[in-house]
Amino acid sequence: MLFPTTCPNCLCENRAEFTDSSIHELTCPNCKARYCVFVRKQKFEMLFDLGTRALLDGYAREAVASFAAALERFFEFYVRAFALERAAQRGEEFGEALGTLNATWRHVVSQSERQVGMFALAYLLREGKEPEFLSGKALGTDFRNKVIHRGYIPGHAEVEEYAARIFALIDRLLSELGDTAQHAELAQEQLFANHLAALPDSVTAIFEEHPGMFRARRFGQEHLAKSRPSPANVRGPNVGGSAAPLNDAQAFQQALRERSQGLRHFKFK
Secondary structure, X not given: OEEEEEOOOXXXXXEEEOOOOOEEEEEOOOOOOEEEEEEOOOHHHHHHHHHHHHHHOOOHHHHHHHHHHHXXXXXXXXXXXXXXXXXXXXXXXXXXXXXXXXXXXXXXOOOHHHHHHHHHHHHHHHHOOOOHHHOHHHHOHHHHHHHHOOOXXXXXXXXXXXXXXXXXXXXHHHHHHHHHHHHHHHHHHHHHHHHHHHOOOOOEEEEEOOOOOOHHHHHOOHHHHHHOOOHHHHOOOOOOOOOOOOOHHHHHHHHHHHHHHHHOOOEOO
């Protein structure tokens, strides 16, 4: 997937390919200036946005893989945020706490079920209740496996239903995390800072915030946050005669209307 970026020297628009690290070292083909673009976006946010763009463009089956991966990476994000928050409460130095966390995560990095187990325990310890949403039916696990492992070709409506389910869950858990999410985001900032320090003086550094299905709500325009239903109202009672509560599908469609235009800068190769 490609995204547009502007050369800081000649203002020529170029296209860059998203990288796993969100760090993009580029050379402008027009003026040959070197610059480095840092995209402030978490892995789960990027994957969900790529899935949304694929769905909008008619690539329903391909979208499923991105949505499923987004959920797995969000579980990792949640565990990291929780662990780093607890380390901060104990007064641990951030770099040391992050190093211990990374070393621990390496034990489960290739084992999705163990990662879900770590998430379940983190949720229990943080919220004090069972993560009731982890059943296979609630997560759409059978549908995911049928598409990814058994070659099933799903219809657009099936994928949209799956996406709405994943969207609602991540959105709910992000709301519950609140400012705790900043602990995990600080790890990306440290990665960026280390790379920035090693760049030659001749390379211009550019930091970008790409809007998306989650990031627009968390850091974007204020009206998006105001227009979004609270987790309590998504399935809860109608409060004070306001608009009817939204179910998962309606909440996802509302988010698409509000935020999908921000995904138009994604381009398939």
